[in-house]
Amino acid sequence: MKIVGVAACPIGVAHTYMAAENIEKVCKEHGYECKMETQGAIGMENELEEDIEMADLVILAISVEIEGRDRFDDKIVYEADVAKCVSDPEGVLNAALDYYKENQ
Template sequence: MKILAVTACPTGIAHTYMAAEALEKEAKERGFEVKVETQGSIGIENEITKDDLEGADVVILTKDMAIKGKDRFKGIPVVNVAIGDIIKKTGLLLDKIVDHLNSKK
């Protein structure tokens, strides 16, 4: 599975990066390909490119802040989730996404 994500929080500091780290860790432990773009107080880091979009199964977006460039994810299933849930319930979130995508096959 190939997961893309964009994390952002109202202050753009700790939670943005905590969520990115939690997603990367859990996805890699499961053998998933993952790339997380952060939109923090210092701007966009690890930006998702056109090449990254190819073959993506899902995009996870935090819903606590407006995400810049959401239009680039057109045609890819998008999951909007609270940043706190990404940090605290990463495994459960990925379980639900996998179950949902498998039910669509």
């Protein structure tokens, strides 16, 4: 399974990057390919491009509006609060996978 996502928090510093890193780490531990884009204080980094087309699931680890949300319109999108992705990435991944199964 290929997972992509975006992480963004109100200040755009610590939580943005920790959430992206935690989601990528837990996905890797479960054998999933994952790429997370960050939209932080210094702008958009690790921008998703062709990765979106190949993705099975999108995880939005956000607590603010993000740029380019419409890129995911034809995908299964699971949205979780950025703080939850920092504190419980395993729980977020499990919930996202359940959501994916329900919406396939």
